Amino acid sequence: MPSRYVSLQTSEPPALREGLRRLRATLGVPAQFPPDVLAEAAHAAANPVLPTTDRTDIEFVTLDPEGSTDLDQAFHLARTGTGFRLLYAIADVAAFVSPGGHLDTEAHSRGETLYSPTRKTPLHPSVLSEGAASLLPDQLRPALVWELEFDADGQTTSTRVARGLVRSRAKLSYVGAQAALDAGTGGEQLELLRTLGTLRLDLEAARGGVSLSVPEQEVVATKDRWALQFRAPLPVEDWNAQLSLATGMGAASLMLAGGVGILRTLPPARDGSLAKLRRTAAALGIRWPPSQGYPAFVRSLDASVPAQAAMLNACTTLFRGAGYQAFRGTIPSQPLHAAIAAPYAHTTAPLRRLVDRYCGEICVAISAGVEVPDWVTSTMAELPPAMDDADRRSKKYERGIVDLVEALVLAPRLGQSFSGTVLEVDPEDDLGVLQLPDPAVEAKVKGADLVLGEQVSATLVSADLLSGKVEFRILDPA
Numbered sequence: 001m002p003s004r005y006v007s008l009q010t011s012e013p014p015a016l017r018e019g020l021r022r023l024r025a026t027l028g029v030p031a032q033f034p035p036d037v038l039a040e041a042a043h044a045a046a047n048p049v050l051p052t053t054d055r056t057d058i059e060f061v062t063l064d065p066e067g068s069t070d071l072d073q074a075f076h077l078a079r080t081g082t083g084f085r086l087l088y089a090i091a092d093v094a095a096f097v098s099p100g101g102h103l104d105t106e107a108h109s110r111g112e113t114l115y116s117p118t119r120k121t122p123l124h125p126s127v128l129s130e131g132a133a134s135l136l137p138d139q140l141r142p143a144l145v146w147e148l149e150f151d152a153d154g155q156t157t158s159t160r161v162a163r164g165l166v167r168s169r170a171k172l173s174y175v176g177a178q179a180a181l182d183a184g185t186g187g188e189q190l191e192l193l194r195t196l197g198t199l200r201l202d203l204e205a206a207r208g209g210v211s212l213s214v215p216e217q218e219v220v221a222t223k224d225r226w227a228l229q230f231r232a233p234l235p236v237e238d239w240n241a242q243l244s245l246a247t248g249m250g251a252a253s254l255m256l257a258g259g260v261g262i263l264r265t266l267p268p269a270r271d272g273s274l275a276k277l278r279r280t281a282a283a284l285g286i287r288w289p290p291s292q293g294y295p296a297f298v299r300s301l302d303a304s305v306p307a308q309a310a311m312l313n314a315c316t317t318l319f320r321g322a323g324y325q326a327f328r329g330t331i332p333s334q335p336l337h338a339a340i341a342a343p344y345a346h347t348t349a350p351l352r353r354l355v356d357r358y359c360g361e362i363c364v365a366i367s368a369g370v371e372v373p374d375w376v377t378s379t380m381a382e383l384p385p386a387m388d389d390a391d392r393r394s395k396k397y398e399r400g401i402v403d404l405v406e407a408l409v410l411a412p413r414l415g416q417s418f419s420g421t422v423l424e425v426d427p428e429d430d431l432g433v434l435q436l437p438d439p440a441v442e443a444k445v446k447g448a449d450l451v452l453g454e455q456v457s458a459t460l461v462s463a464d465l466l467s468g469k470v471e472f473r474i475l476d477p478a
Contacts, residue, residue, distance in 0.1 A: 012118050013226055015411075016404055019466045020116070023400040027393050030110055033125050036102045041125035044096040044103065045132035050142050051092070055164035058145075060089050061189055062135055063240050066173040069130040070113070070122065072349045072356075074168045075243055077192035080149065083157070084196050088146040088247050089166045091133050093124070093350040093357045095142040099375035108382075111390020113352040114397050117221035122352075129351045137171045144360045146247050154199025159250030160367045161360070178236045190236070197239025200246060209341035210295045211238065215303050217440050219405050226405050228440040232303070244348045245340065251363050252335070252343035258366035259329055262359055262380055264346050266322040266338045273318050280314045284453040294318070306421040307453035309435065313423040314452075322391075324355060324384035328377060355387050403468030409439045410470055411463040418472065419457050425450045434458055434472050447474030 012020060023029075033041070060074035074089040097103045107123055114121040122129045135141050145164040149157045172190075180186040181194060204211065215230040248264070255261025274294060281288040281297075284307040288297050298315055301308045319339050324346075325332045337344040347363065350356035358376055365372040423442065424433040427450070434445035434456070445458050458472035 013408060015465055016226070016408055019404045019407075019468060020401070022466060023397070023404065023468075027397055027400070029114055029121055029393075029397060033106065034102070037106045038125055038127075040098075040102045041096075041127050044098075045127045048132060048142055049095045051095075051163035051165050053162065053164040055087075055089075055143075055145050056140065056167045058087055058089075058166065059189075060087070060135070060166055060168045061170045061172055062137070062168055063172045063174065063177055063193075063236070066175060069134060069136070070120075070351045071135040071168075071171070072351045073244065074135045074143075074166065075189075075193075077189055077196060079192070083149065083151040084154070084192070086146070086148040086150070086196070086243060086246070088148065088243060088348070089135060089141075089143040089164070089168075090146065090247075090348055090356075090360060091135055091351050092142040092144050092163060092360075093128075093133055094361055096128050096133050097124070097357070099373075099379075107354050108386060111354050111386055112394055114394055116397070116401050117219050117226065123354060124351065133351060135166070135168045137168045140165060140167055142166075144364060146250070148246055148250055150196065150199075150246075154196055154203055156246060156250055159247075159254060161251075161254075161363050162367060163364065174234050174237050174240075178234045181236060193236070193239050193243070197236075197242045200242035201238065204242075204245075204341070205295050205299065207341045208293065208295055210298055210339050211241070217402050217442065219402060226408060228402070228405055228409055230437070230440040245344070247348050248344045248346060249340070249342050251345040251347040251359055254363045254366045255345060255359070256331060256335065256343060258362070258372075259331070260327065260366075260372055260377065261362050262324055262326045262345060262355055262383060263332060263335055264322065264337055264344050265325050265332065265334060266319050266336070266340075267334060268336070268338045269318050270320075277314060277318060280452065281311060284308075284311055286311055306455055309421055310423050310453035313433075313435075324387050326380045326384055328380075353387075354390070355383050358383060400468060403470070404465070406439075406441045406443060406470050407463040407465050407468050410441065410443075410460055411465060414460055414463060417457050417459050419455060420445075420472075422450050422452055422454050422456060425452045441470070443470040443472060445472040445474065450474075 058076050060076050062071045062074045072091045076087040078085045110123050113123045143166045144161050146161045148159050151157050177190055181190050215232040218229050218231045220227045220229055252263055278288055301312050303309045303312055335343045345359045347356050347359040358380055361376050362372050418436050420434045420436040422432050423435050430446055430448050432445045432450040433442055435442045458474050461473050462471045
């Protein structure tokens with residue numbers, strides 16, 4: 001389950017049921033798996049294709065949000081004479097899914113796992129995604145074992161991957177790991193994660209990459225009520241993400257060198273976009289020295305300051321148009337992921353994202369010096385549009401759920417006034433986006449002469465529990 005949801009119960013509020021049903025119907029969210037898919041999954045779970053290489057001596061651990069059971073990744077870090085070594089086990093979904101079978105066909109139609117506070121719509125049946133293929137502790141599992149070497153500064157010096165049989169030793173949570181680190185009881189693996197993660201973040205900044213660590217709306221579903229809150233990522237989440245990013249960058253390097261692969265790309269900022277952001281900063285009264293680059297400027301912003309929160313929101317518009325590019329022979333003319341400032345590939349979440357199974361298979365073949373399997377090369381050109389559609393559906397689903405919960409939280413308070421920060425302004429229509437700190441809501445606001453970054457008092461005029469549409473207005477004084 002992604003960190004956007006905290007669920008302590010499994011039922012939906014009656015007031016939201018119809019709105020959620022309509023949302024799922026509109027987006028075509030899949031229902032239950034067909035019987036033939038479930039039967040094939042059960043057979044595969046009992047009869048996986050196991051690797052011959054035994055890596056069970058490696059003391060892997062997983063690190064995920066509390067309550068996660070679809071565990072794609074397990075890591076083991078060590079110091080070397082000149083730097084660091086990362087052994088990164090990624091669930092080997094290809095050990096269970098036969099190309100062209102019922103499971104494979106269904107996964108192609110779904111694209112990726114969808115989440116809500118009370119239900120999961122998985123890419124693969126739970127007997128695999130939360131059972132036989134998941135890197136649960138103390139269980140033998142087939143995996144793709146990545147080996148990445150880093151120098152003393154955290155720069156990658158070598159990347160390779162091969163199949164291996166693994167056994168995770170512990171299932172760690174973000175909150176628990178951060179608490180242990182803060183208390184000085186994190187142990188060697190978490191301390192090395194902090195050290196290498198910090199080095200990788202520094203390298204990201206140096207090459208011009210940007211990870212926007214912006215507080216996100218989080219739906220908290222308990223037995224009695226659903227609520228919203230803003231939550232900033234914990235430092236350990238950022239360090240853990242750097243392991244995945246390093247692996248994705250290593251995978252992209254392997255594929256570019258091998259002349260075959262699927263990249264996750266994001267074009268550079270459009271001409272004039274940075275100049276527009278500088279004008280926005282000036283309008284908000286935020287100092288942005290001419291000599292300071294965009295990555296350093298973003299890292300200097302504090303989301304708890306209203307004007308700077310509006311600036312961070314504006315920064316999310318700099319890079320647009322993320323997608324996938326499959327290639328064979330001819331390297332893409334634009335292979336970079338602009339926010340990472342390097343070539344990058346999705347390869348560390350195959351239980352939850354279809355394209356990762358393909359990327360992993362390509363990299364295993366390249367590392368072994370053998371031909372990429374036909375089932376990969378014959379169908380990989382179909383993946384970019386399929387994954388783009390799945391990605392759009394996932395984002396609309398998440399946003400739609402949050403919109404409905406905002407309406408649920410606000411509906412009893414129609415006519416009340418709230419104080420918040422103006423995050424966006426469209427002066428032509430007298431419209432903007434208002435962010436409230438409590439409840440944690442971002443919604444449309446209508447009013448003349450809205451000022452970006454200004455704190456205002458607005459009246460709640462609508463909260464539709466079927467569509468999730470919420471609107472505030474700044475009313476003229478009587």
